[in-house]
Amino acid sequence: MTSDAVFGPFSVPYAPPDEPIAARLLQDAGLDAGAEARIDRLGRRLIEAARGAKTARIGGLEDLLREYSLSTEEGVALMVLAEALLRVPDSLTADALIAEKIGAARWTAEGGHASEPLVVSAAAWALGATARMLDKGKTAEGVIALAAKRLGLGALRAAARQAMQLMGQHFVFADEIEEALRRASSRVGSRHLYSFDMLGEGARTKADADRYFESYANAIESVGRARGAGVSERLGVSVKLSALHPRFEPACRERVMRELTPRLIDLARLARRHDLQLTIDAEEADRLELSLDLIAAAMAAGALQDWSGFGLAVQAYQKRAGAVIDHVAELAARHRARMTLRLVKGAYWDAEIKRAQERGLADYPVFTRKAMTDLNYIACARRLLAARARIAPQFATHNALTVATIVTIAGGVDGYEFQRLHGMGEELYAGLRADYPQLACRIYAPVGQHENLLAYLVRRLLENGANSSFVAQIGDRDIPAAALLERPQKIIINAARARAAGLPPPREIHGPERKVAEGVEFGDRAQVERLLGSIRQTPEARQAELILAGGKSAPQRAGGRRQAISPIDGAAVGFVDDTDQDALVTMMQEAQAAFRTWSRRAVEDRAARLDRAAQRLEAEAPRWLRLLQLEGGKTLDDAVAEWREAIDFLRYYAALARKAFGAAPKLPGPTGEDNRLHCHGRGVFVCISPWNFPLAIFLGQVAAALVCGNAVIAKPAEQTPLIAAEAVALLHKAGVPAGALRLAQGDGKIGAALVALPGVAGVAFTGSVEAAASINRALAAKDGPIAPLIAETGGVNAMIVDATALPEQVADDVVASAFRSAGQRCSALRLLCLQEEVADKMITMIAGAARELRVGDPRDIGVQIGPVIDAEARAALLAHIEAMRAQTQNGVVAHFAGEVDKDAPANGFYVAPHIFELAAAGDLKREVFGPILHVVRYKAPELDLLLDAIEAKNFGLTLGVHSRIDSTIARILERRLAGNCYVNRNMIGAVVGTQPFGGFNLSGTGPKAGGPHYLQRFVVEQTVTINTAAVGGNVHLLNAID
The missing domain is CATH 3.40.309.10 (Aldehyde Dehydrogenase; Chain A, domain 2)
Structure with missing residues (x-):
């Protein structure tokens, strides 16, 4: 049974604009003057408690971050070493990594300072000792050789590994769940609660998923037995859904629901049997809807009704966080349960920003300003406190202002709990407990081997190591407490300031010159369902007819009618009339005639027609995606990627032509002369494109040639004639004259015959090495002007x-x-x-x-x-x-x-x-x-x-x-x-304008497609020198004399 049968799926806008959300949050953020004063007083006490803690302690991640900020060489080196060193099995590679990352950084001298926490001074001693063995500015090989002569590679390696092991021992609660429980049992009665996180990343294989499932089940059993022995009344285990299935992704929803729902129910039932908390960890934004579907399906299982130990984490940096809370409250009410909800800020912010940009989303699914996340966190906290009848709130934070605000809004610490990461926030919550002895604070305790520490620790370093984070700032005594207590609503001020000024919307990252093609977010179920419905309603592709000069589709003597075959099932998806070789001469003559008119059009005029084609292509997505699937055999993801690339090619070459050829640049020279460099189309280009990117490469070649002022005869791969015919029709509808763009259908013989024509001014080709070599020989063997070949082939990559x-x-x-x-x-x-x-x-x-x-x-x-x-x-x-x-x-x-x-x-x-x-x-x-x-x-x-x-x-x-x-x-x-x-x-997946694509040697001639130099090969250059003093004097020079 899926969640849809019993509970409506979660469906709200995936990435709404920031401004309306900010307006609503700002309107609801106000508190009375008395409450604000109480927040200030409590916040200051918490900051003083954290800053005033003495050194008779081990120290925490805050100490490490204060000593080695990610804005320093040492911080970056520490992150890379923590991420990589412990998994390196061989000495040679480990030594090279150590030499590079430690040798270039500056660590605390001679054992650190007496006032430093143990974890910092020990790490500094170990890393500093290693650094002193190395000479800065040397190659890794030279450094290792020198160090070996001095102290031996063993000492060098041991010191660095010691530092990493020390970090692992401090920030991972225990290697095994049994050890974690023994450690937790020593704190019985201290109101320290625990949620154990079995360290590990997403499963890539079924064996991974099985291993993680057994690890979670074993942890629940072990914690359950410990609870029975009186370790604690409220222990919990956290579960990462992506660790339980190797294809935990929205496109695989049907499979995931079928295979993962029973496993999640098994874990939930096991946790219920031991009366533990089972929390589903938050993951990336595109997995949110799928995660909620699984949670709803598990709740629908009869054995879990009336249970109050099942819940999830919600990220406040997600714009949908408030809606998720409302959804969970309704879900709990439907099943007569009280669910737990851990509210976190979020740990994948940088990945979410990059993904939205790569996907071409209309906006980001997360806030781009930290203050907006802080503001939303408090708004979500209000929601949770108001829903305590159905939700047990858990506030995970290390921010003194956030803690003080929640305590003030709630009127104390009853009816909810705070949470902190093991190794962080200890002093802050000790300070809070001094005021509120009944405080419930749960420690999120990672459990696992040191090699599993890597990704966890790096996420914590990235999450808390930025200069803007509260954790990084609280240790800087130069930052006054008042600055740390500045309200997020005071920082935002108004909705117009909700966005980070330096971070444009995803589709505008290339500035005003061009927009990124609109994308599809597969984690947005509503968008995908709309798209799939539109694709299904698109009529079958029509017959591809040859388009003659004058823009009319008409009968023509053809080289033979054949079927266009779909690789999906071998069935015909259309018919094509191949071009007869005898017709190529006439086609060339008509293209040459059209060239004379087309090349004289202004660059802006030609570029505008490409932009219109891009706009039409973007608006007709379902038709193009269906055709790419039927004729090209592409998955939807691949079809979307190619469709977007084709749009980007059109816009990129239009923008590039405007910039490169819009006005002839004036060149430096002596007074009395005007020297300018003009670029013009070469003539008729033959564009021969492959079947593997029948739309993107076809349109990329043709668009580049056209915008430079050339006429084009395009010859697509024989396997994909329908897509090519539709692409030509698209450009004609956008205003490209029919004579300036001709289509020749057929096999390789048609391509060879085209290349052999005497009027060919250049060839753009993508295909096999053998075919490129044949074209190169054919062009070289012809009399007349030397025609350039722009070739991109393959490679043993x-x-x-x-x-x-x-x-x-x-x-x-x-x-x-x-x-x-x-x-x-x-x-x-x-x-x-x-x-x-x-x-x-x-x-x-x-x-x-x-x-x-x-x-x-x-x-x-x-x-x-x-x-x-x-x-x-x-x-x-x-x-x-x-x-x-x-x-x-x-x-x-x-x-x-x-x-x-x-x-x-x-x-x-x-x-x-x-x-x-x-x-x-x-x-x-x-x-x-x-x-x-x-x-x-x-x-x-x-x-x-x-x-x-x-x-x-x-x-x-x-x-x-x-x-x-x-x-x-x-x-x-x-x-x-x-x-x-x-x-x-x-x-x-090379991106147009970002990763220009093309090779050399047998892989191609260059210049790179989608790059700044590509258009130059399609033009001829003309230098024009005018003697401006020929009339008898240099007026400009005379006027310039004082």
Whole structure:
């Protein structure tokens, strides 16, 4: 049973504008003068308590942050070391990381100061001792060699690891739940309550999810037994839903609800049996609706009714936080329960901002000003206090103003509890307890091995280490208490100031020149359902007809009528009349005639027509997405990405042309002359585009040529004629003359015949290396003007992963890079190079993550991999798979073979992901264009040999690097192995204007598509020099004389 059957799904605007929310919050924020005075008095006492604490204590995260702020080299070094060092298994890589991160920073001298807390002085001693072994400004290799001579690498390594272990011991409550319970039992009677968080990140594999489930279940059982033994009356366990399912994402809602709901109910029933609190942790904004669906489904289970121990965390930085509280209160009322609700500020702010920008959302789902989050936190606190009949409020905060405000509004500390992180806020709440002995304060206590500490600690450092955070400021005695108690409503003042001034809305990050294409947020159920409904109602694509000069669709002698086949099921989605080769001469003549008129139009006029095309394309999303799915075989996510890229190409090239060619620049020179550089179209460009991006690359090539003043004959891939015909019609409707843009349909022979025409002024091509070489030879063999070739081909793209890389991040990025779009991207990962010490673990996780991918009909939103383009491509890939399997005697290891969905259309062209390990990088001789990943291992001292092997392939399109060592990254990048290099992220999805795309060597000629230099190859330059003194004198010079 899903939540929808018993309780309406949560549905409010995903990312509403800030101003109306701010107006409402400001209106409700006022308190009377007496209440404000009480807040000030209590807030000052709490700040004084935190600042005045003596040093007879261990110290906390606040102390560490005060000593090593993230605005300093030391703070950044500490964060990187904490994130990476403890997971590095080999000495060589660990030494390089230590040398780089510690050698460049300045740590407290000779054991710190007597007044420092133990955790700071010990960390400073260990890191400072390590730093003193190193010489600043040296290379990592030189530093390590020198340190080894002085004290030995063992001492160097031990000091740094000691500091990291110390941090782990202090900020993780215990390694195991049993130890955590023993530690908690020592504080019985102190009104210290606990919620145990079993450290771990989101599951990537089923094995991960099973392990985390067992960990949670074991924790609940252990805590339950301890409660029975009298450890505490109110213990709790926190659960991360993404740890319990490897595809915990909105697009997989149906699967997640089916598979995860029973598991969550099992954990909830277990917690109820022991009368514990079970809290669902808050995660990213796009997972909120899915999380609430699961919670509602669990509440609907009869065994959980009338229970008051089940709840969730809500993030106050989310604009939907207030609506979530109302939703939970109604849910609790429906099931006669009293749910717990932990109110937090939120820990993923930077990720939410980036995601909204990448997705092209209308606005951010989170507030962009800290003061707005603080203001909303208090508004949410009011809601919670008013709903105490159905919700048990839990306020997680380390902010003295927030604490003082809640206590004042509530009239004391009864009927709710505060929460703090282990290692933080101890002095603040000790000060509050002095005034309110009955205070209930729960400690959020992370439990786990030190290697699981990494992501948790980094989130805390990022969350609290910024200069604007209360935790970072409270230790600075130069900041007066009054400043820390300034009310958020006084900072905001009015709704117009609700946004951060330096952070534009997501679609406006490129400034006034152009808007980012509108995107789709898959975590917004209402938006996705509207889009899917519109796509289903879109009529089938019409026949693609050749468009003649004059803009009319009319019969034409054709090279033959054929079907346009969908790779989804092998069925016809339309028909196309291929161009007869004899018609190409006439097509060229008409294009040349149109060029003379089109090239004389002002740049602004040509650019405006591209902008109109972009506007129409954006407004007609459902029709284009349906066509991309039917003819291109794309999943909805891929179709949206390509549609947006096409819009961005149109707008980017329009803006770039205005800037580059709008007015001829005046060049420096002697007086009496006017020297200007003009740019003009070359003539008729032939644009030959591929099937893997049949809309974006097609429109990108054509738009660039057109806006520069060229006429175009466009020849799309034979597999995707309908999309090309519709794109040409789009440009014609936007005002591009029919004669200036012609469409030639057909196979490679038509392309070759076009290139051979004598009137070709240039060729823009994206496709295979072999076809590019053929075009290059054909152009070179012709008499007449030399025509430029702008070519982008493929590559044997590699990713290099060292031992400092985070396995979960590597798994995410490898799976996306190798298997998204069925591996049919020029940029896709083909060769994964893993440092041998971590190879086994990485391969296991990557294979496990790949196993969770669904391969099938891409119109199903829960499918991640659709078909390859046609039967020929499928046959070639299956042949390669068989060839790899036949090489097992020669060192090839088959690590993974995926499966196609049983429900996938029988006649579709599906190939499941495969992973093969090769003996050496040189064994992969060519690009394999599909979902097949090849893996090699390398030894850290032999990195240069690996780079030599990659370079020897003579490609140069994309390269990925995963490392936390800057010197290693720089060493790889210095080799200039690829045109697009991606560090600590995936290798696909280059963004127009942000990541110009294209390679060199066998991978292309440049300039890069979507970059500032692309248009230059489409124009000729003309210098015009005018002797302005020819009339008999230099008037300007004479007038300038004093």
